[in-house]
Amino acid sequence: MAIEQDAQKLNKELNDIIDSVDDGIVVADANCYIVRANKAYQRMTGITAKEFVGKHVGVLLQEGYMNISVTEMVLKRKTRVNVIDIRNSKEFLFTGNPIFDESGEISLVVTAVRDVSELEKLKSQLAKFEEEKDTYLQELEHFRSQQPFKKIITRNPQMQEKIDMAHYVAKVDSTVLILGESGVGKELFAQLIHRASKRSKGPFIKINCGAVPPSLIESEFFGYDSGAFTGALKDGKPGLFELANGGTLFLDEVGELPLDLQVKILRSIQDKEIVRLGGKKAIKLDVRIVSATNRDLEEMIKEKLFREDLYYRLKVVPILIPPLRQRKDDILPLVTEFLNHFNKNYSLQKWIHPDVIGLLLEYDWPGNIRELENMIERLIVTSRADCIGEENIDQLSLANLRQSGRKPALLNEYLEYEEKKMITEAYQMTNSTRRAAKLLGISQSALVKKMKKYAIKASTTQS
Structure with missing residues (x-):
């Protein structure tokens, strides 16, 4: 009972926080369903929460409530997206931000909407907007921290x-x-x-x-x-x-x-x-x-x-x-977590080249997660370039990564595995190539080709 009351209180506080923001805020889950929309968003769009919350963005597009879906763009690109849209003779800036879970997957998309008809007003309020957005994200992170075991990052x-x-x-x-x-x-x-x-x-x-x-x-x-x-x-x-x-x-x-x-x-x-x-x-x-x-x-x-x-x-x-060598599907989300952590800790914006990711995936990591964490920190603090390639790695680290003597795993193989898994899950969820394609942010013809490539059978009763 106490846990439920705490959750209800936190949920109310989150609603109060986003309702206090002058900009519109709408939150969608990883399946493109709207879970929150603040009062400012309802005022700007003329849509009530009752018409909006709980619906899929694809349905809202079809019904004319939306002209564009920033949520689908963010889920497809896995990064921040900015889009200008015109409604009722006014220009609005839509900024979609992905929220990643402990496994490195997008769990939520937070879209902020601002009337940018007056650009000078946009400039003067930008700092305030960022502060309010950070407050919301901090509250969201606090909510997640109530569930301790989600701090263990794994896909295995x-x-x-x-x-x-x-x-x-x-x-x-x-x-x-x-x-x-x-x-x-x-x-x-x-x-x-x-x-x-x-x-x-x-x-x-x-x-x-x-x-x-x-x-x-x-x-x-x-x-x-x-x-x-x-x-x-x-x-x-x-x-x-x-x-x-x-x-x-x-x-x-x-x-x-x-x-x-x-x-x-x-x-x-x-x-x-x-x-x-x-x-x-x-x-x-x-x-x-x-x-x-x-x-x-x-x-x-x-x-x-x-x-x-x-x-x-x-x-x-x-x-x-x-050990980590027996669950290599955890390496990429762990690398993502450590990369984000140390970039934030050292105020950097570095990223790792796919060739180096391939080396990280192939290495056996006898020191397990501790060794992987130390390696990522070393790569970040010793590389002078923003993109960490093999040429940026010190010889000792590079020798360690190659010491198994095996050919580095191709990142494409790993990405194809992840793509097949995403397509399979989307199709099983929708039982429709049309709806699955929309969920994944690709065309239906592209999805059908990929399903054929990965030998994913389509149901004869699909719609």
Whole structure:
């Protein structure tokens, strides 16, 4: 109930924000259906929200409510579009902006409409318009952030299964063991499990079990009372278990725990209480344990390096995150995300040449997402040209990308795969080559040719 009320409140705030803008604003989804239109837009066009919202832009064009569809142009070009249109003897500037989701796909198209009959007025109000638009986009981003697991960027079905599992187990307090190579995003999964759980308002405490000196690790976990050892604080110090009370304790690199400490941690998890070093009083705990490792714990058990009983206590729900080389369909959306992030961070506008994209798609990424992110940042900050081609890449990076010795994958193959998928989805959605072509922003004859090329069969009952 509280979530629904929050969503309703946020929805009202969004409507109030766009209604306060002097310019017309209309929002369409990725399927070209109108989802929002502010009062200024209704006033400019003479169309009421009741006539407009919920309808497909193609229908509005046919019925004469619109002369042009900026939404379809944006979806086709995947970039900002500016168009001048004349209505009732007035010139209007239509500016369509794509809103991308975490997978790099367009989820919404926000079109702003302004009366530009008086160009001087346009110039004086431009700064204000940009500020108001940014406010709207920030509110929209805030709305998205309420759904934690959408922050994991993936198109891969196997990865989506892991996300679904993490989202499901976030609702309960079972221990979770996240497995995977270094750099695949184990800590991100742990954070999102916490944020999607009933403990989200409690603390999220992380410890890297391999980074704490053996002489200090026990006091880090359990804390100590006054006089526990030489140099101890007068009032003692709470340990990580206490600090995580009411929240989540994330044991990163759990395979690095010393054997003698494993026994004490197992007992604390089982008994749900700890005793500080030098103390006598048991302190009750309400802590969820999430662990992660890139080690083979079962092999460590055979080698007597990890306790079997602790392993099974931590592994109530195991989640194995696949390496990036096994989900290469995630590389392009990740590249897009990192490119946008670092361009914004460094106030740049760089882009990557398709030949380099081909190298990125072919490389196996032994360091996984962390290595890919570092590579994109390096390319952006070291390339002097806006277009990052092979000639702009330092020799070390270029050698790394080519080290597999295989021929770089052709970007065309990847783009054809994506095109076939988009056409198939559009046709399945509409069951009509005419409507699918309109949805995709291409002619019906062009769509039929592409369907023949990709062996996509058309239904005999289509309209």
